[in-house]
Amino acid sequence: MFGFGQLIDILKKSPKKIVFTEGNDPRILEAASRLLASNFLHPILVGNEEEIYAVASESGFNIRGAQIIDPKNYDHFDEMVDLFCELRKSKGVTPEQARGILSQANYFGTMLVKMGVADALLGGATYSTADTVRPALQLIKTKPGNSIVSSCFILVRPSATGENEVLAMSDCAINIHPTEDELVEIAGESAACARIFGVDPKVAFLSYSTLGSGKGEDVDKMRNAAAKAKAKYPELPIEGEIQFDAAVAPRVARTKCPESEVAGHANTFIFPDINAGNIGYKIAQRLGNFDAYGPILLGLNAPINDLSRGCNASEVYSMAIITAALA
Numbered sequence: 001m002f003g004f005g006q007l008i009d010i011l012k013k014s015p016k017k018i019v020f021t022e023g024n025d026p027r028i029l030e031a032a033s034r035l036l037a038s039n040f041l042h043p044i045l046v047g048n049e050e051e052i053y054a055v056a057s058e059s060g061f062n063i064r065g066a067q068i069i070d071p072k073n074y075d076h077f078d079e080m081v082d083l084f085c086e087l088r089k090s091k092g093v094t095p096e097q098a099r100g101i102l103s104q105a106n107y108f109g110t111m112l113v114k115m116g117v118a119d120a121l122l123g124g125a126t127y128s129t130a131d132t133v134r135p136a137l138q139l140i141k142t143k144p145g146n147s148i149v150s151s152c153f154i155l156v157r158p159s160a161t162g163e164n165e166v167l168a169m170s171d172c173a174i175n176i177h178p179t180e181d182e183l184v185e186i187a188g189e190s191a192a193c194a195r196i197f198g199v200d201p202k203v204a205f206l207s208y209s210t211l212g213s214g215k216g217e218d219v220d221k222m223r224n225a226a227a228k229a230k231a232k233y234p235e236l237p238i239e240g241e242i243q244f245d246a247a248v249a250p251r252v253a254r255t256k257c258p259e260s261e262v263a264g265h266a267n268t269f270i271f272p273d274i275n276a277g278n279i280g281y282k283i284a285q286r287l288g289n290f291d292a293y294g295p296i297l298l299g300l301n302a303p304i305n306d307l308s309r310g311c312n313a314s315e316v317y318s319m320a321i322i323t324a325a326l327a
């Protein structure tokens with residue numbers, strides 16, 4: 001069963017440094033003050049020191065002991081510029097352009113991870129997902145063996161049995177129109193992510209159709225992706241194409257696809273595109289009383305994660321722990 005205790009235990013054995021790109025956001029400062037009060041995850045705040053301390057003191061958060069790095073007077077800035085130019089040489093970036101780009105906290109923070117100054121990064125409290133993720137895609141790149149970076153939300157809600165109900169939803173944040181093959185990769189990565197959070201994955205490739213009840217290109221895409229995923233991960237219970245009600249409600253499953261071992265019990269949901277995924281996870285979060293952790297980036301070569309701009313300090317704290325523990 002998923003509990004933050006296990007992730008904190010991992011960090012206690014091997015404390016990590018996490019960089020926050022929005023160092024002067026009150027939600028980040030509240031989370032940083034909580035992290036500083038324990039000793040398993042050390043925050044690095046990007047921004048102007050005076051400004052950060054002013055916001056912290058106005059908001060009543062004690063951030064004494066936090067490392068603050070200001071791109072404007074970073075000792076290793078020249079070294080960072082050189083490395084950036086090397087990494088982006090195929091794009092013909094000049095040192096002057098690099099200096100401008102690296103004065104932005106999202107690029108600067110990502111380079112701190114690339115240079116090994118920080119182990120992990122969390123951003124997106126005010127930066128959009130695109131602006132948080134793009135530097136990572138450009139500089140950190142996909143893991144060997146992966147063709148794309150994608151993402152997963154872990155949704156957690158207390159259930160009547162007292163155990164948490166834990167679900168995984170993908171890709172709600174990165175790939176706008178994933179292809180069949182990308183959906184297969186997203187499913188494999190999401191199932192692996194779900195397992196980390198104690199879920200025994202049962203994967204549903206979602207659609208407006210269940211096993212041929214509806215027709216159309218989008219139905220074909222989810223059916224073909226599910227078939228390819230079954231062939232690629234024979235050990236993984238997979239169903240698709242399948243509607244959400246048949247995926248989660250045993251009574252509906254008995255009517256729509258009685259033979260399926262996944263239908264009625266799915267817990268890892270693959271959405272056809274980002275429209276469905278992003279709307280879907282936010283409905284679960286805002287109307288279904290699930291806590292939503294993510295987007296957790298999958299297939300990226302270093303632990304960097306995004307926040308929703310609607311996040312609160314408690315979500316920042318939890319996402320910081322998730323990000324660093326998965327490092």
Ligand SMILES: CC(C)(COP(=O)(O)OP(=O)(O)OC[C@H]1O[C@@H](n2cnc3c(N)ncnc32)[C@H](O)[C@@H]1OP(=O)(O)O)[C@@H](O)C(=O)NCCC(=O)NCCS
Nearest residue numbers: 129130133134137138142148149150172173174175176278
């Ligand atoms: C992720 C995203 C920002 C990338 O878009 P982009 O920056 O316009 O993409 P580009 O095609 O210019 O690619 C930029 C770089 O990222 C890489 N890239 C783009 N998508 C990628 C992916 N899914 N996986 C791995 N690398 C990717 C490209 O190869 C390129 O690398 P290069 O500069 O070294 O050649 C875009 O897909 C997006 O906006 N997704 C939706 C984000 C969003 O709004 N989510 C909703 C809220 S959570």
Ligand SMILES: CC(=O)OP(=O)(O)O
Nearest residue numbers: 173295307308309310
């Ligand atoms: C994940 C997500 O939807 O991010 P935002 O709310 O910041 O757009």
